[in-house]
Amino acid sequence: MNSSSEFLNQILDVIENKIAPITSEYVKEGNMYFGGAIVKKDDLSLVCADSNKMTEWLLLHGEVSCLRTYNALPAEGKPEAADCIMVSTHEPCALCLAAITWSGFNKMYFLFRSGFNKMYFLFSYEDYKPVFDCTKILKEVFGSETGGYRRENSYWSSYHIAELVEALPEGEEKKALQSRVSALRVRYDGINKVFEDSAKAKGITFPRTAGED
Helix, strand or coil, rough: CCCCCCHHHHHHHHHHHHHHHHHHHHHCCCCCCCCEEECCCCCCCCEEECCCCCCCCCCCHHHHHHHHHHCCCCCCCCHHHEEEEEEEEEEEHHHHHHHHHCCCEEEEEECCCCCCCCCCCCCCCCCCCCCCCCCHHHCCCCCCCCCCCCCCCCCCCEEEHHHHHCCCCHHHHHHHHHHHHHHHHHHHHHHHHHHHHHHHHHCCCCCCCCCCC
């Protein structure tokens, strides 16, 4: 695990400058505010970035959309998944965790917790109905008694960027990173508001998963 302030700043650069601008456009169409990017491990250069496109297909969550873009890259010059890092704006859900696993990535970093102890999608407008309860899926389908998952396992390791920032020694570098995380939180709150307004204006609804009450 790399948790240096230089590394964390570079990862935040990817979210701020590569993922967020893409997501800011797609939420206008009623897509959710989740996004992902793939970067090379050796120099953190961008391989690809993409955003949630659930208005195209319900399964195109942010990470899955990014994986589709990665898969479509020309084979020549495309780095192997094991030589890359998956970067997510939000903690991957059960679907995205499975997709990342099957794709062969062994390192992932996410900025915001999605809240596995509550409804994964929970937005403010009154007539929205959550698509699914990720905790329930992990319990019912995967047999997880707690509704959680192992961040360290034989397939990959997953790291919460905000937690890594908080674990840094006190000082100006930590304060600067904390400010960046706070600013991104405000930015994504605004991006989410655009999604909510757009989805409501367009009358976009997502079908509820079988098994949800």
